[in-house]
Amino acid sequence: MSSSSSRSLRSCASAALGAFAALGVTVALTAAGPALAKDAAPAGAKPTIVLVHGAFADASSWNGVAGELRGKGYPVVAVANPLRSVSGDARYxxxxxxxIAGPVVLVGHSYGGSVISNAATGNARVKALVYVSAFAPEQGESVVELAGKFPGSTLGEALAAPVPLPEGGVDLYIDQDKFRNQFAADVKPDAARLMAVGQRPVAEAALKEPSQGTAWKDHPVYFVYGAADKNIPPAAMAWMAERAHARRTVVIPNASHVPMVSHAHEVAALIETAAKSAD
Known part of the structure; x- marks a missing residue:
């Protein structure tokens, strides 16, 4: 971009800000949110809740939960999980x-559980881990391995044709016509259709990658999942919660794989329990 083009864009931006100011609109260049690491977190500040979505979803899947938590004064960040590899997504x-300055409660959904298990390893500022219909792998375990440990997952038969990647490997999507029944059966049909359209693909290799981090071994753990999950067998999540010595496990009757969408209040309540326990 030329310097003249850059100056033009800056001029347009300044003019737009001026127009908002003239209308009496306050424009915040830095939105209210978590304190940056270079800043000192205020004494007694609530922990920042960091939400990590899983495969076939995006950050908007946390909207209901984020709204409840922000309404109670918690800073919230919903991560745009790349869904490329466990190791790479964890580094991101x-x-x-x-x-982020100050304490953090790290929350993962589905594949995002593997990500937070690695991302939080060795981080003392992470005060609790919350697994929402999520995987909590042991070192060397993959998502595929854990999903197949108990019967009940219908994900394989619901996948659309793989999409080849330029660098090799494939991306995976859930067939839109099968999405609601497999992934979000307790979400209203119109909302589930939009989720299906906007789903983020996951690299198949990420689901097969052995996990290395086991942050659940040295952080307080909380679990919540649906009893009607068709993606990760509920028996698998019960087993992982017990193995991780979860301080509290909430099982929501008739809930699908996305309780943060269909039962946002219950999920937010457990996250708040974890946050208060971390104080």
């Missing part, structure tokens, strides 16, 4: 954690 999340 860890780098974001480094920019």
């Amino acid at each position: 999340t860890a780098s974001l954690l480094d920019k």
Whole structure:
């Protein structure tokens, strides 16, 4: 971009800000949110809640939960999880954690559980881990391995044709026509259709990658999942919660794989329990 073009863009931006000011609108260049690492977190400040979505979802899947938590004064960050590899996604999340001052409660959904298990390893500022219909792998375990440990997952038969990646490997999507029944059966049909359209693909290799981090061994752990999950067998999540010595496990009757969408209040309540316990 030429310097004249850059000056033009800056001029347009300044003019737009001036117009808002003239209308009496306050424009915040830095939105209210978590304190950056270079800043000191205020004494007694509530922990920042960092939400990590899983495969076939995006950060908007946390909207209901984030709204409840922000309404109670918690700073919230919903990570745009790359869904490329467990190790890479964990490094990305860890780098974001480094920019946040003060204590953090780290929350992962589905595949995001593997990500937070790695991202929080060795980070003393992470005060609790919350697994929302999520994987909590032991070192060397993969998502695929854990999902197949108990019967009940229908994910394989719901996948659309793989999409080849330029660098090799494939991306995976859930077939839009099968999305609601498999992934979000207790979400209203119109909302589930939009989720299906906007789903983020996951690299198949990420689901097969052995996990290395086991942050659940040295952080307080909380679990919440649906009893009607068709993605991760509920028996698998019960087993992982017990193995991780979860301080509290909430099982929501008839809930699907996305309780943070269909039961945002219950999920937010457990996250707040974890946050208060971390004080």
